[in-house]
Amino acid sequence: MRGAKSAKWVAIAAVVALGATACGGGGDTGNSGKGKSDGVVSVEIGQPQNTLVPSNTYETEGGQVIHALFTGLTKIDSSNKIVNDEAQSITTKDNKVWTIKLKPGYTFHNGEQVTAQSYVDAWNYGADQTNAQQTNALFSHIQGYSDLNPGAKKTVKVHTMSGLKAVSADTLQVTLTNPFSAFPTQLSFTGFVPLPKAFFKDPKGFGKKPIGNGPYEAKTSFVDNEGISLTKYAKFPEASQYKVKGINFKVYSNQDTAYKDLVAGNLDVLPVIPTSGLATYKKDLPGHNIDVPEGAVGFIGFPLKYNKAFANPKIRQAISMSIDRNIISSKVFLGARTPADDYVSPLIDGYRKGACGESCTYNPTKAKQLFKEAGGLPGNSLEIGYNADGDHKVWVEAVANQIQKALGVKVTAKPFEQFQSILNDLGAKKYQGAFRMGWQMDYPNMEDFLRPIFSKDAINNGSNYAGYTNPQFEKLLTEGDQGATAADAIKKYQAADDVLLKDLPYIPVYFYRLNTGFSNKISSMNLIAHQIDWTSVKLG
DSSP, rough: OOOOOOOOOOOOOOHHHHHOOOOOBBBOSSSSOOOOSSSEEEEEEOOOSSSOOOOOOOSSSHHHHHHHHHOOSSSOOOTTTTSSSSSSEOOOOSSSSEEEEEOSBOOOTTTTTOOOHHHHHHHHHOOOOOOTTTTTGGEEEEGGGGGOOOTOOOOOOOOOOOOOOEETTTEEEEEEEOTTHHHHHTTTTGGOOOHHHHHHHHOOHHSSSSSSSSSSEEEEBBBTEEEEEEEEEETOOGGGGOOOOOOEEEEOOOHHHHHHHHHHHHEEEESSGGGEEEEEEHHSSSTTTEEEEEEEEEEEOTTTTTTEEEEEEHHHHHHHHHOOHHHHIISTTTTTTEESSSOOOOSSSOTTTTTTTGGGGHHHHHHHHHHHHHHHHHEEEEEEEEEEEOOOOOHHHHHHHHHHHHHOOOEEEEEEESSSHHHOOOOTOOOOOOEEEEESSSSHHEEEEEEOOOOOTTTHSSTTTTTTOOOHHHHHHHHTTOOSSHHHHHHHHHHHHOOOHHHHSEEEEEEEEEEEEEEEEEEEEEEEEEEEEEEEEEEE
């Protein structure tokens, strides 16, 4: 993971989240990781930006909880492919009109049956600008979305999208504005899960103790800076596949503290190993660690629309060429990151090695020349904001030192106490400096690395904190959506990606790797698209 309108930043999608996930003071919502027989495990999360409403959760802090509480129509499997989940079938003849048949037997945790109308109501709520949901832009492909989003200071007169129809209790028909071949892939994101009738009666209360349709149900309400406890939902159709009886999500304000708790056996899962533990975690946690590539990108961003000091592309290119990505990845992160050379993760079909070219290659001499040609920055100074709860201090300060040395400009790293703080200030256009940001994919498709972050619609209904706009980018993005085949779509998305690589609204710095640790209470586990695969967690 994602700000005032959207925060899926790794920290998400999104947004970015994994690297930014680390909050709270360690309030204990349940047992420690020492016991082996109770079947309950504890997981570190950060303080979510908002209450736990799926369509308003766009960062990994709340995303881990939503993932355990809800089940959607499709999901990502262990090979990074999309498969049906609650959907029995998803069919189309033209990539525009989709018919979705639901599997029988799914109920919400209050006993209410999950129906096609449960999806219709949830999606209409998420797409309605009146509700200011962070995932709003994800519904933009559906016919009638524009009616629910007339623009700032304009009244919404229609609150249902014409493209959504519950044909029967178990059949949903979705008509898109234009063909979009990746639609089933998009449905794997938790913003597209269904909602029970109880939500609409009390959205605020629901956000504290959600009523989902997934394998786990809320045992307690969420307590800020402490966490929430879940228990296995016995009536879930695939309940036998889940061996963990309960999950205690614990909020930490410091990842170093969480890491110490993990090693001591007082925490069972730490999704992201902090920088301080990268040199020793495989030794500290033998046989209980994960080190795999991740579908996420780390950036330095610029509020282009709100601070004209960054308007000249040469300024952004000069800053980018001042950063030695190899040093950041190998020395600061000890190999837990790899140098970024594109806006798209290497895990995604369509990624091109070296796509960023010269702009992402360390060249302090050329950088200084470009910086001088562009007229430099006001006061010969640059500030880079970052969230202090996400273990970003060391690398942001390292980048600041590199830029300062290369350009002869004073660079200051400015900490924000929590990730939600900088997201909120960026979303409200209050913060004018450069900023650390990251993006974790919502679903495995090139489009998800482009539209939610850089499209015009994403300024008010997404995660475009730069305020970036480019008509050519918008045109190519739309053409990619309408690609008749996956190959056609990729070709157009790559062209849109090239526009970004020329404009550099954000600077790609590194690609994430997933470095996770788990306690001796767990014998094995996997993560899929940064989320814990609870069917894979084995105890003992």
